[in-house]
Structure formats: C-alpha cells, structure tokens
Amino acid sequence: MTTASASRTIRVETLARVEGEGALYIKLAGEHVTDVKLSIYEPPRMFEAFLRGRHFSEVPDITARICGICPFAYQMSSVHALEAALGVTIDPAVRLLRRLFYCGEWIESHALHIYMLHAPDFLGFQDAVAMAAQHRELVERALRLKKVGNTLMVVLGGREIHPISATVGGFYKTPRKQQLTALVPELEWALEAALQTVEFTSKLEFPDFEQDYIFVALHHPQEYPLNEGRIVSSSGLDIRAAEYEEHFVESHVKHSNALHSTLRGRGSYLVGPLARFSLDYEQLPREAQQAAVAAGLKPPVKNPFRSIVVRAVELVFACAEALRLIREYEPPAASRVEVAAGPGVGHAATEAPRGLLYHRYLLDDHGLVRAAKIVPPTAQNQKRIEDDLREYAARLSGWPLADATWKCEQAVRNYDPCISCATHFLKVTIEQERP
Amino acid sequence: MKIIACGNPYRRDDAAALLVAERLQAFGIDVEVCSGETSDLMAVWEDADRVILIDAVMTGAPPGTIHVWDSSVPGLVSGALPSTHGLGVAEAFRLVQVLGRAPACIRVYGIEAAGFELGASPSAPVTAAAEQLAARIAGEIGAHPCA
Numbered sequence: 001m002t003t004a005s006a007s008r009t010i011r012v013e014t015l016a017r018v019e020g021e022g023a024l025y026i027k028l029a030g031e032h033v034t035d036v037k038l039s040i041y042e043p044p045r046m047f048e049a050f051l052r053g054r055h056f057s058e059v060p061d062i063t064a065r066i067c068g069i070c071p072f073a074y075q076m077s078s079v080h081a082l083e084a085a086l087g088v089t090i091d092p093a094v095r096l097l098r099r100l101f102y103c104g105e106w107i108e109s110h111a112l113h114i115y116m117l118h119a120p121d122f123l124g125f126q127d128a129v130a131m132a133a134q135h136r137e138l139v140e141r142a143l144r145l146k147k148v149g150n151t152l153m154v155v156l157g158g159r160e161i162h163p164i165s166a167t168v169g170g171f172y173k174t175p176r177k178q179q180l181t182a183l184v185p186e187l188e189w190a191l192e193a194a195l196q197t198v199e200f201t202s203k204l205e206f207p208d209f210e211q212d213y214i215f216v217a218l219h220h221p222q223e224y225p226l227n228e229g230r231i232v233s234s235s236g237l238d239i240r241a242a243e244y245e246e247h248f249v250e251s252h253v254k255h256s257n258a259l260h261s262t263l264r265g266r267g268s269y270l271v272g273p274l275a276r277f278s279l280d281y282e283q284l285p286r287e288a289q290q291a292a293v294a295a296g297l298k299p300p301v302k303n304p305f306r307s308i309v310v311r312a313v314e315l316v317f318a319c320a321e322a323l324r325l326i327r328e329y330e331p332p333a334a335s336r337v338e339v340a341a342g343p344g345v346g347h348a349a350t351e352a353p354r355g356l357l358y359h360r361y362l363l364d365d366h367g368l369v370r371a372a373k374i375v376p377p378t379a380q381n382q383k384r385i386e387d388d389l390r391e392y393a394a395r396l397s398g399w400p401l402a403d404a405t406w407k408c409e410q411a412v413r414n415y416d417p418c419i420s421c422a423t424h425f426l427k428v429t430i431e432q433e434r435p
Numbered sequence: 436m437k438i439i440a441c442g443n444p445y446r447r448d449d450a451a452a453l454l455v456a457e458r459l460q461a462f463g464i465d466v467e468v469c470s471g472e473t474s475d476l477m478a479v480w481e482d483a484d485r486v487i488l489i490d491a492v493m494t495g496a497p498p499g500t501i502h503v504w505d506s507s508v509p510g511l512v513s514g515a516l517p518s519t520h521g522l523g524v525a526e527a528f529r530l531v532q533v534l535g536r537a538p539a540c541i542r543v544y545g546i547e548a549a550g551f552e553l554g555a556s557p558s559a560p561v562t563a564a565a566e567q568l569a570a571r572i573a574g575e576i577g578a579h580p581c582a
Contacts, residue, residue: 112474129526132533139534146474160475 085346108149115142170336271355341367448548492545499560
C-alpha cells in the first residue's frame with residue numbers, strides 16, 4: 001500500500017507498442033514528480049554524417065531508409081529541400097501525386113497506430129492479438145485499412161516501404177490514370193471505415209487531463225498540411241522553413257541519444273495530429289470536420305489522450321483527400337524535370353504522420369552534399385512527452401505501481417513515438433522516494 | 436501450395452530464409468519473399484490453404500539446426516516487441532488463428548540463427564543449413580504432408 005508521502009519509482013524496462021528502443025524513468029516523492037527522463041538509448045544512426053559527400057540525386061533513396069513506417073515523408077522532405085537548393089519548379093501533376101503518396105502513408109501509419117498499438121490501452125488488452133479475440137471486427141478493419149495504404153504506396157512508390165520512385169524534380173515513373181482509378185472502390189470503403197474509426201475512438205474513456213501546449217505545424221491557406229506550407233505555432237510563430245533554425249534549437253541531454261528540440265525562449269512544443277488539428281482545422285475537408293464535430297472535438301484539443309480520435313479524423317481526411325486527388329489526376333507530360341547539379345542551400349518541412357519533419361542540405365558546385373540536418377517529429381516531441389509525464393504521473397501517486405506504469409506507457413503512446421527515427425524498446429521506471 | 440520466406444538481408448542470420456529462397460528459385464520453384472511484418476505476411480498467405488513458411492529462429496539449439504513444426508509452433512514469440520515495424524511472424528501466426536484465417540495446412544521450417552547483427556553476413560552454419568533445407572524442400576514438395 002502506498003501512502004501519499006511515500007516515495008517510489010515507476011520503471012518500465014521495455015515499453016511495447018512504440019517504435020524503437022528507449023526507457024522511461026519517473027521518480028515520485030509523494031504526489032510530487034521529482035524526475036522524469038525519457039531515455040532513448042538506441043545508438044545514433046548517423047544519417048546526417050553519411051549523407052555528406054553523396055550526390056544530391058542519391059539523397060532521396062538514402063533518406064527513405066530512415067523509417068519503415070513513414071519513409072515517404074523522409075524522402076519528400078529531402079526532395080523538397082534539394083529542389084529549393086537547386087531552384088527546381090515541378091509539374092502540378094507531380095505535386096498532386098506527392099500529396100497522394102502522403103495520403104497512402106498517413107492511412108497506413110494512422111490505421112496501424114490507432115487499432116494495433118493504441119486501442120489495446122483503452123480497451124484493456126495487452127496487445128492487438130489479445131484484443132482480436134474479443135474485437136475481431138476492429139482488427140479486421142485495421143488490417144484492411146493498412147492494406148489500402150500499402151496498395152497506394154505500391155502503385156506510387158514501387159513497393160510498400162522504402163519507395164523507389166521519387167526523385168528530385170518529380171518521379172522516375174508516374175502512374176496511369178487507370179491505375180489510380182482502380183483504387184477508388186477500396187478507398188471509398190476506407191473512407192467509410194475511417195468514419196467508423198472516429199465513432200469508435202470517440203466513445204473510448206479519456207482521463208480528464210489537459211495541457212497548455214505550444215502547437216507547431218505547417219499551415220497552408222487552402223490545404224490541410226502535408227507537403228508544404230509555412231511553419232506556424234499557437235504562440236504566434238509564422239515563418240518559412242528556411243527560418244526554422246533561427247527559432248528552434250536542438251540540444252544534447254545526457255540521458256538520451258536523440259537531441260531535444262525546444263522553441264527558442266518558449267521551451268517544449270508539440271508537433272503531430274493535435275497540433276495540425278488545432279492550427280489547421282479550417283483546412284480540413286467537410287467530411288473530416290463533420291466527423292470531428294460528431295465526435296465532440298473542436299480545436300484546440302489539449303487532452304493528449306484524445307489524440308487517438310484526432311488521428312482518426314486525420315484518417316478521414318487522408319481517405320477523402322486521396323479520392324479527390326485521384327479524381328483530379330491527369331498524368332504529367334513528363335514524369336520529372338531534368339535537374340542540373342550545382343551549389344546551393346535548401347530547407348524544407350513536411351508533415352510526417354507523427355508531425356513536422358525538417359531537412360536542410362548544403363550542396364557544393366558538383367551537387368555533392370556538404371552538410372545535412374534532419375529533425376524528426378519524435379525528437380521534437382521528446383521534451384514535451386517528459387513534460388506531460390511530469391504532470392500526469394503526479395496524479396498517479398496513489399495508484400498501484402503496475403497500473404501507474406501502464407498509464408504512463410499509454411501517455412507515451414499518445415505520441416505514437418518513432419524512436420527509431422529519432423535516433424528502438426522503451427523501458428519505464430517510476431521511483432518513489434522514501435521519506 | 437505457397438512457399439513463403441521471411442527475413443532481412445541486412446541482419447546476419449535473419450537472411451537464412453532468403454538464402455533458401457534463392458536456391459529454391461534457382462530450381463525453378465516459386466517462393467514469396469516477405470519481411471515478416473504481420474499484415475504483409477497475412478496478405479501473402481491470404482488465399483493459400485497450404486503454406487510452407489521459412490524463417491530464422493532462436494531456440495537455444497546450435498546455429499544451423501533445422502527445425503520443423505506442423506500446424507503450430509509451440510512457444511512462438513517475436514524477437515522484438517510489437518510496434519509499427521515490429522509486429523512479426525509470431526504475431527501473424529497468433530492473429531490468423533484468433534481471426535480464423537489460418538491456412539488449412541502450414542509447415543514451418545526454422546533455421547537456428549547465431550545472431551542478427553546489423554550489416555553482417557550470414558554465419559557459416561546457417562549458410563550451410565540453408566543449402567540443405569532448400570534441397571530438402573525441393574525434394575519434399577510432392578511428398579509434402581499438405582499435398
């Protein structure tokens with residue numbers, strides 16, 4: 001039995017259902033949290049270092065290898081940054097296809113996270129397989145939704161993960177209209193399934209927990225953000241991607257192999273579905289807005305546990321947007337523009353499923369990479385996850401240790417963290433100090 | 436009949452099944468190569484009522500040992516914890532059973548791995564075992580218990 005004044009530690013040696021390897025350590029003295037460390041011990045992967053000396057044309061295929069669940073976002077942030085560095089203008093049909101590609105990645109990633117990784121927390125199952133025994137329809141829906149996303153990725157990228165079709169200036173090969181229209185019936189099913197996902201998630205039980213977040217996301221006047229826009233925040237920031245490093249600072253902390261990001265003068269901030277929904281609600285298509293309203297969501301959403309509902313609304317968006325883009329698609333005259341090598345510096349930010357993803361490249365006269373900088377969404381959210389836990393763990397001081405640990409893991413999974421990208425397993429420790 | 440090989444060519448002995456696949460394909464036998472990710476694997480065996488699944492395993496036996504299981508694999512667990520990338524062969528196996536989607540007949544061949552280090556070449560015992568298993572499967576196809 002734990003008393004209010006007792007001290008204890010919550011320690012999860014290996015946190016499941018997150019991407020990558022890390023540990024969580026929380027120290028409590030009574031109701032006060034005295035220490036929170038989200039420790040990412042996965043070894044650094046050195047992508048920025050081994051991009052140096054590579055020809056710009058090799059970069060998209062290398063950056064696509066950073067992540068198995070959101071490779072296209074990595075590929076696209078690099079393509080856009082390199083196109084900015086080299087002054088490339090792309091065909092509007094290529095832009096449309098890139099947006100469609102993002103939709104495929106979002107459908108795949110969001111469906112998997114909502115149903116297979118996050119829903120078991122809310123329904124009280126150890127994992128999706130245990131959940132499937134009692135909620136077969138949910139798992140069947142998740143698998144079919146993921147397959148829709150995968151199929152889109154295969155048609156556009158040549159394969160489900162680590163796509164090979166995108167290049168600076170366009171695509172090596174663009175699909176025929178008929179290849180895309182063949183996907184419409186399954187995407188129409190997916191849109192219905194996404195609406196059912198919003199309804200399902202909106203009926204889950206959420207802790208009464210809100211945070212005063214600084215949201216950061218891309219903003220585009222006409223579109224819900226995927227591949228371009230200005231970087232805006234709920235605290236008034238409104239900048240070009242090229243200005244990112246003037247406002248955001250990366251720093252090393254002893255307990256993590258991933259760098260912590262902060263907004264200069266403001267501290268931690270949040271990227272991802274909650275930020276996008278809160279800053280870009282007006283740009284959501286009608287179906288997604290209606291689904292959000294029916295689910296009781298209105299911007300800003302400050303309860304991180306409700307991110308599962310917001311993710312479902314974004315699933316509606318991704319399916320509706322994919323259908324719209326396929327209707328509008330006419331194959332471009334040329335799949336890509338020729339790009340001459342040359343010097344330059346280029347910056348870009350796009351919206352990966354987990355949030356804002358920033359890239360910068362410096363090229364020499366031969367188009368070789370002299371410097372590269374990649375800031376993944378999970379690295380940006382890392383400090384914010386710790387801040388959430390500092391508040392949330394304090395409320396769990398009277399809970400049995402096993403339950404408190406489970407709830408802290410769930411709080412981490414609100415973020416769908418991709419620790420692999422940020423630098424794999426998460427260990428959680430909650431320690432209660434003895435008086 | 437569908438033969439499925441799961442593995443990662445960049446993680447040492449995780450490439451064991453891929454080595455078997457290469458040799459079977461050289462004999463003119465069709466093999467589906469798959470990362471082993473649950474939903475992909477389920478999609479690959481979706482329409483098959485008879486499946487041979489080949490994967491690297493760790494049971495504590497000497498590296499290169501060839502294991503055979505029919506219809507079930509006792510104590511099967513993934514080496515990695517479930518995640519967006521990490522839902523693996525074990526979860527796929529459990530999931531198809533829970534969902535009632537398991538092939539009517541499945542034989543699993545496991546090659547005992549020495550390790551899964553990034554970027555390393557397959558170990559000598561595993562490479563030799565892959566040769567033996569390919570020859571065995573090629574010879575057994577007509578006599579497969581599911582055939």
